[in-house]
Structures are given as C-alpha cells and as structure tokens.
Amino acid sequence: LKVKVEPYAVSVIPLSEQSNDLITKRYHVPPEFFGEPLDVGYYLQGQIATAGGTSSQALQPAPVASGKVDEEAVTSERASAFQRNVYYQPTGATVTGGGVTTQTQTVGIRQQLANDRQLVGRADALTTLKSMGVQFPEVIFADGHRERASASFWPHSGTLIVRNTQDNLDMVDALVDQANLSQPKQVEIESKFVEINQNNLKELGFDWLLGPFSLNGKVFGAGGTAGNGAPVNSADFPFVDPATGKPIGQNPVTNGNRSGNFAISANALDALLMPGLGQVAGVAPGIFGLSGVFTNPQFQVVIRALNQKKGIDLLSAPKVTTKSGQRAIIEVVREFRYPRTYTQPQVPSISSSTGTTFIGGVVPVVVAPTTPQDWETRNTGVTLEVEPVVGGDGNTIDLNLVPQVVEFEGFINYGSPINAIGVNTIGGVISTSVPIELTPNVINQPVFSTRKVTTSVSVADGQTVVLGGLMREDVQKTEDKVPILGDIPLVGRAFRTNVEQHNKKNLIIFVTARQITTYGAPVEEEEGELLPPELPQVPAYKK
Numbered sequence: 408l409k410v411k412v413e414p415y416a417v418s419v420i421p422l423s424e425q426s427n428d429l430i431t432k433r434y435h436v437p438p439e440f441f442g443e444p445l446d447v448g449y450y451l452q453g454q455i456a457t458a459g460g461t462s463s464q465a466l467q468p469a470p471v472a473s474g475k476v477d478e479e480a481v482t483s484e485r486a487s488a489f490q491r492n493v494y495y496q497p498t499g500a501t502v503t504g505g506g507v508t509t510q511t512q513t514v515g516i517r518q519q520l521a522n523d524r525q526l527v528g529r530a531d532a533l534t535t536l537k538s539m540g541v542q543f544p545e546v547i548f549a550d551g552h553r554e555r556a557s558a559s560f561w562p563h564s565g566t567l568i569v570r571n572t573q574d575n576l577d578m579v580d581a582l583v584d585q586a587n588l589s590q591p592k593q594v595e596i597e598s599k600f601v602e603i604n605q606n607n608l609k610e611l612g613f614d615w616l617l618g619p620f621s622l623n624g625k626v627f628g629a630g631g632t633a634g635n636g637a638p639v640n641s642a643d644f645p646f647v648d649p650a651t652g653k654p655i656g657q658n659p660v661t662n663g664n665r666s667g668n669f670a671i672s673a674n675a676l677d678a679l680l681m682p683g684l685g686q687v688a689g690v691a692p693g694i695f696g697l698s699g700v701f702t703n704p705q706f707q708v709v710i711r712a713l714n715q716k717k718g719i720d721l722l723s724a725p726k727v728t729t730k731s732g733q734r735a736i737i738e739v740v741r742e743f744r745y746p747r748t749y750t751q752p753q754v755p756s757i758s759s760s761t762g763t764t765f766i767g768g769v770v771p772v773v774v775a776p777t778t779p780q781d782w783e784t785r786n787t788g789v790t791l792e793v794e795p796v797v798g799g800d801g802n803t804i805d806l807n808l809v810p811q812v813v814e815f816e817g818f819i820n821y822g823s824p825i826n827a828i829g830v831n832t833i834g835g836v837i838s839t840s841v842p843i844e845l846t847p848n849v850i851n852q853p854v855f856s857t858r859k860v861t862t863s864v865s866v867a868d869g870q871t872v873v874l875g876g877l878m879r880e881d882v883q884k885t886e887d888k889v890p891i892l893g894d895i896p897l898v899g900r901a902f903r904t905n906v907e908q909h910n911k912k913n914l915i916i917f918v919t920a921r922q923i924t925t926y927g928a929p930v931e932e933e934e935g936e937l938l939p940p941e942l943p944q945v946p947a948y949k950k
Contacts, residue, residue: 409573426573427546429554434567434583437590437925441535441560532560532567541578543571565925592731592922594795594804597724599917600812604719605909610691611712612666612887612904616644616656620704629704630658637662637669643690646698646707655698656707664887664904666690666711671883671908708901723789728923731797740788743815745853746779752825752848776846777822785855787813795920801930802868804920810874811859812914822850858914869921869929877914883907 409422420426533543536558543556556571569579616639617630633639639662641647644654667690693709729735753775792809826842858877866872885906888894892902922930 427544428572429546429556429570430573430576431568431570432576432579434569434579435565435924435928436560436567436583437565437586439590440567440583440586441532441562532558532569536569536579536582539578539582541571541575541582543575546572587924588801590925592797593728593925594731594797595726595728595921595923596735596737596791596793596795596806597726597919597921598737598791598793598810600721600723600789600791600810601915601917602719602721602812603911603913603915604721605911606715606717607909608671608713608715608907610666610670610714610904610906611710612664612691612906613661613901614643614664614666614690614693614709614711615660615902616654616707617658617660618656618705619658630656630660631662633659633662636665637690643693644707644709645693645696646700654707655700656705661889661902661904664889664902665885666904666906670885670887670904670906711904725789725791727793729793729795731795734792734794737791737793738786738788740786740790740813743785743787743853744782745785745851747781747783748779749777749850750780752777752846754825754827754845774825774845777848777850785813785853787815787855791918793918797922798865801922803865804868804922805863805865806872806918806920807863808874808918809859809861810916810918811857812877814856816854816856818851818853820849820851822848824848860916866918866920869919871917871919874916874918875913877916879912881908881910 409424410417410419537543543558545553545555547553556569556575558567558569558571560567567583569576571579615630619627619629621627636659639654639657639659641652641654646655647653648655669690691711691713694712695710696707698707699705723739725737725739727735727737755774790811790813792811794807796805796807797803798805825845825848827845828842860874860877862874864872883906885904887904888899889902893899895902924930
C-alpha cells in the first residue's frame with residue numbers, strides 16, 4: 408500500500424496502482440551530485456535559434472574545466488562568431504542590414520555563464536536525472552491542460568526541486584539518499600565548560616574582658632593574659648578608657664578562642680605561592696558590644712559574627728566541526744612563558760693580606776645575579792581534544808574526549824639571597840662585619856593546576872553528554888571554648904567561638920555532537936519537504 412495526497416483527502420491505494428498527479432518535492436543534495444560540466448554551446452545554440460539565427464550560426468561548445476569557463480575560449484568564439492556575421496551589440500539592441508544579423512543576447516548569456524562558476528560547473532538537473540533513469544512524462548489533466556514534469560537545481564544553496572509523479576519521486580529519493588550516504592560525514596562538536604566556585608564563611612563568637620575585682624578585701628580576681636594569642640588591641644573593642652587608651656576591662660578571658668584569620672588559615676601551597684597571605688591577621692568584626700564601666704568589676708563583651716558567601720561562575724563554549732574519524736582540538740588559552748633554566752650567579756672574591764682600609768669601610772662589589780636562560784611555553788585555559796566517529800547505523804556517534812583545564816596558581820621562589828660578610832684579621836684579632844645582601848637571587852618557577860579527563864562515550868546524534876565529577880571541596884572548622892565556662896548549658900555558648908568555611912570548586916563539561924551536511928545543516932533536517940498540492944479556490948458564501 409501507498410499514500411496518495413489529494414486536495415481534500417488522503418487515500419491509501421495499492422502499491423501497483425499508477426498515479427499521474429504531479430507533486431513538487433525539495434531536496435538538499437551534495438555538490439558532487441551534479442558533477443559533470445555544462446555544455447555552454449548547447450545553451451547558446453538554443454538562445455541563438457530563439458533570437459532568429461540558424462543552426463550554422465550556433466557557436467561550438469565552450470571548454471569548461473573545474474566549473475569555470477575558459478575566458479580565452481569565450482574571446483576566441485566571439486571573434487569567430489563575428490566572422491560568421493554574428494555582430495555583438497549591447498543587450499537589447501538590434502541591428503540589421505547588409506545581410507548581417509545581430510545576435511544581441513549572445514554576449515549577455517556568455518557573460519552570465521562566465522560569472523556564475525557554480526552554475527556552469529554543474530550539469531543540467533533534468534538531463535542528469537534522465538541519464539539516471541528518471542522519467543519526466545507529460546501529464547494531461549481533467550480540464551485538458553498539459554504539464555510536463557520538471558527539475559531545477561540551485562547550486563548556491565544546493566537545493567534540487569523536482570516536480571514529477573510519485574513513482575518517479577521515489578526513484579529520486581533513492582538517488583539522493585545514496586548520494587548523501589556516499590559523501591564524507593561531518594560532525595559538529597559543541598562544548599560548554601561551566602566552572603563554579605563558591606566560598607562560604609560563617610563565624611559566631613564572643614570576646615570577654617574582665618577587670619580586677621575584690622571578693623572580701625583579701626581575695627582579688629581578674630581576667631587572664633594574652634599568652635601566645637594575639638595581644639589585646641584597643642581597635643577591636645568599642646569601649647576604651649580615654650585616660651589610658653586601653654579597652655574597658657583590659658584583661659582577656661576568651662583570648663584562647665581563635666577568630667578571623669587566626670581561625671582560618673591558608674594551605675601549605677597557598678602559603679608558598681602568596682607569602683604575604685595571612686601575615687596581616689585580625690579578628691572578625693564585632694557587631695555588638697556591652698560594657699560595665701561603673702561596675703565592680705569592670706567588664707566588656709563583644710559579639711563577633713559574620714556570614715559571607717562568594718560565588719564565581721565561568722563559562723566557555725567553544726565549537727568545532729570535523730570529519731568523522733578526524734581529531735579536532737579546541738583551545739581557548741593564553742600562552743604563559745616562563746624560564747626553564749637559570750645561569751649561576753657570579754660573585755667576585757675579594758681578599759687582602761695587608762689589612763688595607765677602604766674609605767667608608769665599604770668594598771664596591773659587582774654581582775651578576777641569576778639570569779633566565781631557556782624559556783618554555785605553557786597554555787593556560789580550556790583545551791578540548793575530541794575524535795568523533797559516526798556509527799554504522801548513522802544515528803550514534805562515538806566520542807573520544809580529552810577535556811583539560813589548566814590554571815596558573817602563582818610562583819614559588821626556589822632561590823635564596825646571597826650575602827657577603829667581611830672578615831678582618833689585622834692584629835691577630837678576628838672580627839666580622841654585618842652581613843650585606845648582594846643579590847636576592849630570585850629563582851621563580853610557576854605552579855599550574857590541571858584538571859583533565861580522558862574518556863570514550865557513545866551518544867545519539869544531536870544529544871548531549873555531561874562530564875562531571877571534577878569537584879573539590881575544602882572544609883575548615885574551628886570550635887574553641889573556655890574550659891569549664893564553655894560547658895555550662897545555655898550560658899556556655901557565650902564562651903565559645905565557632906568558625907566554619909566551605910570552599911567548593913566544580914567543573915562540569917557539556918559536549919553535544921550532531922551530524923551536519925556539507926552545507927552546514929543538520930542531517931535530520933535534510934529530509935525532503937513535501938509541498939501540499941494547490942487547492943482550488945472556494946467561493947465565499949454570501950447571504
């Protein structure tokens with residue numbers, strides 16, 4: 408059975424039944440579908456005959472190579488045509504006389520064919536399809552008018568439009584499908600790198616200061632000392648004695664409870680990469696303070712609290728198109744050059760056996776520090792190496808993926824300063840001078856962080872695969888309390904400090920693979936578009 412589309416119905420008819428209805432169908436064909444060149448002389452003969460010339464005046468076919476008309480051949484044919492009394496004038500002009508017949512359209516046709524390389528380089532669609540066995544019959548409709556089946560090809564868009572019967576269109580379908588399967592398969596790879604960085608920090612603690620007090624005139628008490636903790640800083644407390652410049656209470660009670668940078672520290676690598684990180688330590692800011700100034704004893708308490716959240720989202724979406732089985736590399740990087748080797752420092756040796764005294768006691772020394780010698784380049788950024796292979800069924804794509812993200816973290820100095828020290832042995836007494844730094848002798852080497860995945864997956868055409876799992880989370884928790892006081896129910900919370908920091912890094916990679924044609928359109932959109940038949944106009948109903 409087969410389907411027949413009619414103006415007002417869709418009929419299911421036997422497969423053997425013939426249909427003479429003409430149907431228009433559109434195809435997208437590869438460039439090599441019409442591989443033979445056009446016979447330019449064939450078209451010129453038709454145009455000359457239309458203009459009133461004779462067959463003896465028809466020009467010979469012009470040579471065509473690689474889709475381009477030979478300009479010298481066109482010039483040669485113009486000269487021979489002039490000798491055959493074919494006089495060229497601008498398009499639209501007609502000159503007769505002396506037996507000379509003007510062929511005004513020939514030059515325009517020649518120039519048009521010379522300018523349209525693609526049109527000249529492709530065989531006539533109707534002729535090619537006929538040579539492949541497709542029939543183009545003439546159909547007589549019920550109203551008596553005749554129409555012949557036709558075919559036209561638009562090379563700039565690669566569109567083939569055929570108007571023919573259903574049986575002949577089925578043959579064209581098979582020819583186009585065979586041509587599309589034989590052409591090289593291309594795969595468009597679209598990737599998205601999404602990196603999410605989140606840093607959450609929470610802290611809640613209390614700082615207590617307690618001044619001296621007397622219990623019974625013989626027993627006295629007070630707060631503690633700073634010990635190995637941070638000294639009490641007046642800037643960290645809101646109530647300060649204007650006479651002494653010291654905070655009210657003076658003696659700390661919770662100085663052992665860490666806060667701010669004292670509670671959260673950088674890891675060992677960060678400390679090497681950024682030596683100044685954490686050196687300027689400080690407590691968390693106070694949000695509320697309470698002080699007893701005229702009480703006995705004087706006291707002061709400050710609530711230190713903060714809740715910080717910081718997020719960074721980075722998106723990179725490179726795209727590349729490659730043939731099936733060919734490796735493609737996408738790089739969104741910056742070149743980072745750094746020295747690989749250094750020359751040794753040159754420090755002169757100065758000695759004196761006579762005990763010569765230099766003016767000012769300073770010996771001028773010229774030192775050649777370490778100098779970078781060889782350089783190396785490292786790409787920092789996003790790199791995706793992919794090799795797609797279209798499966799035998801044409802619907803699945805095998806992907807060999809190697810995504811990589813490289814980031815520059817910082818420098819580590821592997822050098823050490825070179826110092827000079829003077830030794831004086833005059834008079835049998837050995838004395839040394841203060842060491843003088845001749846050169847810092849800096850030898851910096853970069854540190855890179857790399858996140859890389861090597862995997863092979865199979866996806867359906869047009870689908871997306873997600874590569875995750877490149878997640879890292881650093882958690883730091885600090886729970887400090889004052890002994891005994893911090894264990895008292897409810898009240899003990901005022902003598903505790905809790906700090907918690909979460910640093911999350913997550914990299915998610917989305918990879919979409921879809922087959923495309925040589926025209927850049929997805930393969931699934933290449934199916935022929937069946938145009939509905941033209942329906943007769945129905946007269947409007949009038950009351």
